[in-house]
Amino acid sequence: MNPQPLHLHNTLSRNKERFAPQNPPLVGLYVCGPTVYGEAHLGHARPYLTFDVLVRYLSHQGYRVRYVRNITDVGHLEHDADEGEDKIASKARLEQLEPMEIAELYTRSFHASMRALNILPPNIEPRASGHIPEQLQMIEELIECGYAYESAGSVYFDVATYATRYPYGQLSGRVSDELQAGAGNERRALEGQSEKRNPADFALWKKAQPTHIMRWSSPWSEGFPGWHIECSAMSRKYLGEPFDIHGGGMDLLFPHHESEIAQSQACCGQVPARLWMHNNMVTIDGQKMGKSLGNFITLNELFTGNHPRLSQPFDPMVIRFFVLQAHYRSTLDFSSEALQAAEKGYKRFMDGVGVLMQLKSDAATDDFEVDPLISMLYEALNDDLNTPMLIARLYEFLPQIHRMHEGKANLSAPSLSRLQQEVQMLVNNVLGLNTPERKTDIHLEGVMELLLEIRQQAKERRDFASSDEIRMRLESLGIQIKDGKDKSEWSLI
RNA sequence: GGUCGGAUGGCCGAGUGGCUAGGCAGAGCUCUGCAAAAGCUCCUACAGCGGUUCGAAUCCGCUUCCGACCUCCA
Numbered sequence: 310m311n312p313q314p315l316h317l318h319n320t321l322s323r324n325k326e327r328f329a330p331q332n333p334p335l336v337g338l339y340v341c342g343p344t345v346y347g348e349a350h351l352g353h354a355r356p357y358l359t360f361d362v363l364v365r366y367l368s369h370q371g372y373r374v375r376y377v378r379n380i381t382d383v384g385h386l387e388h389d390a391d392e393g394e395d396k397i398a399s400k401a402r403l404e405q406l407e408p409m410e411i412a413e414l415y416t417r418s419f420h421a422s423m424r425a426l427n428i429l430p431p432n433i434e435p436r437a438s439g440h441i442p443e444q445l446q447m448i449e450e451l452i453e454c455g456y457a458y459e460s461a462g463s464v465y466f467d468v469a470t471y472a473t474r475y476p477y478g479q480l481s482g483r484v485s486d487e488l489q490a491g492a493g494n495e496r497r498a499l500e501g502q503s504e505k506r507n508p509a510d511f512a513l514w515k516k517a518q519p520t521h522i523m524r525w526s527s528p529w530s531e532g533f534p535g536w537h538i539e540c541s542a543m544s545r546k547y548l549g550e551p552f553d554i555h556g557g558g559m560d561l562l563f564p565h566h567e568s569e570i571a572q573s574q575a576c577c578g579q580v581p582a583r584l585w586m587h588n589n590m591v592t593i594d595g596q597k598m599g600k601s602l603g604n605f606i607t608l609n610e611l612f613t614g615n616h617p618r619l620s621q622p623f624d625p626m627v628i629r630f631f632v633l634q635a636h637y638r639s640t641l642d643f644s645s646e647a648l649q650a651a652e653k654g655y656k657r658f659m660d661g662v663g664v665l666m667q668l669k670s671d672a673a674t675d676d677f678e679v680d681p682l683i684s685m686l687y688e689a690l691n692d693d694l695n696t697p698m699l700i701a702r703l704y705e706f707l708p709q710i711h712r713m714h715e716g717k718a719n720l721s722a723p724s725l726s727r728l729q730q731e732v733q734m735l736v737n738n739v740l741g742l743n744t745p746e747r748k749t750d751i752h753l754e755g756v757m758e759l760l761l762e763i764r765q766q767a768k769e770r771r772d773f774a775s776s777d778e779i780r781m782r783l784e785s786l787g788i789q790i791k792d793g794k795d796k797s798e799w800s801l802i
Numbered sequence: 803g804g805u806c807g808g809a810u811g812g813c814c815g816a817g818u819g820g821c822u823a824g825g826c827a828g829a830g831c832u833c834u835g836c837a838a839a840a841g842c843u844c845c846u847a848c849a850g851c852g853g854u855u856c857g858a859a860u861c862c863g864c865u866u867c868c869g870a871c872c873u874c875c876a
Contacts, residue, residue: 355876511874562870568873636816653827705824789838
């Protein structure tokens with residue numbers, strides 16, 4: 310069935326590598342989750358969609374995936390914050406809510422958006438706030454090994470010492486030389502720099518300012534964990550080390566993932582994950598869609614159409630289709646027009662798939678070969694999860710489906726049923742595209758049948774005024790009539 | 803300044819050293835009382851300049867432009 314095995318691009322080697330988990334059929338996957346201090350936007354959806362397809366495909370291939378995706382709810386520095394102010398704490402004062410209330414609110418909103426996009430929940434969704442002991446433990450280990458030091462109540466990772474034994478910067482291709490510290494024209498004035506031995510050092514534990522609401526006690530100070538340690542601690546707890554795949558957005562490559570590698574390597578002597586996958590950014594007007602740039606469109610705004618850049622609401626499945634029509638390692642440029650194009654394409658695509666599913670066969674022989682076709686579909690996925698290629702090949706097959714529908718081509722019952730199963734599997738289970746069945750109650754069915762019958766009679770006596778009025782008024786009620794050759798069909802808009 | 807990645811037809815987006823991805827838009831046609839939908843057909847692009855090659859959008863070099871990252875951003 311699968312002509313060639315699954316290959317995935319590994320950021321660590323910058324090559325496509327054959328996917329081979331350490332302990333098949335088990336696969337350990339960790340993906341960096343959201344920081345829950347704001348509404349999730351389209352940019353956030355991309356990694357979760359990408360890795361959703363990965364998880365679905367791996368499961369489809371018979372792997373048993375343990376998918377861990379964290380919730381960052383301990384709060385980190387605001388981009389423009391003055392003095393190490395906690396993101397969540399600062400928002401809390403604005404809204405007069407408890408920090409954890411905010412985290413909870415946005416966590417729920419995030420979950421709702423993920424559900425709408427048909428993104429399967431991870432197997433474990435650990436919260437950083439629920440894993441403070443694990444993080445403290447890891448920090449202590451790092452201090453014991455001599456890779457971390459305390460300074461004014463905070464604890465920092467000692468990059469210089471680390472770099473004497475391990476290659477720092479192997480993931481991002483960055484050199485750990487002095488060069489980078491002094492380079493750059495507009496270095497940001499960062500809080501806590503003076504406490505560090507080296508500008509490249511990063512925080513494992515931060516002492517909380519008096520204004521800082523979210524805080525936990527530790528051997529060093531009342532404070533909160535550094536940004537990178539939660540992922541290291543939680544992935545180690547639930548997946549062990551090394552685990553198979555670590556994923557996230559490309560913007561996390563440095564410093565986040567580089568730091569994770571350093572922490573784990575210093576602690577456990579090895580790079581935490583064997584395969585590192587990074588999705589590219591969603592752009593808008595050629596620029597990264599991001600919180601700090603303020604150019605983002607939230608998922609809820611997309612679903613409701615409530616944004617100046619949007620001409621209409623978009624079905625979550627259209628968003629999903631739109632994202633999957635680009636390869637995950639390419640940037641994807643957002644525009645309302647592009648989404649509208651995706652919407653139309655999606656409808657035609659799913660209609661075609663629907664026609665295929667309805668087909669029945671009474672033919673004895675095949676007019677074309679099914680196997681090569683199916684192989685082509687899998688080849689696309691196996692080549693680094695090339696969903697746009699998979700979708701394009703399914704599109705190319707659409708005319709053949711219609712030919713069969715018109716009786717111009719035939720497949721034997723076994724071949725047809727195999728094709729139907731495979732396509733359904735790929736479209737629904739792997740790509741995760743579903744047209745939810747519109748629930749129509751039995752009364753409406755009957756009423757519509759009656760109405761269409763009356764309209765048909767009107768048409769037969771060439772009373773087009775009446776038949777057109779019925780069609781028009783139904784349309785204003787949200788019911789669309791399509792006249793076929795000898796009967797009409799109706800559907801909810 | 804450094805590291806990395808891009809530049810593909812009106813728009814969105816794949817891709818391979820030779821065989822015109824695909825979608826949307828546009829044009830024409832078929833079907834049709836009219837619509838709608840659907841189907842068929844057409845629209846042959848790869849930033850620029852060199853080089854390698856029998857052949858390059860695809861490999862190499864240079865140029866221009868764009869983006870991501872450079873310590874808490876998916």
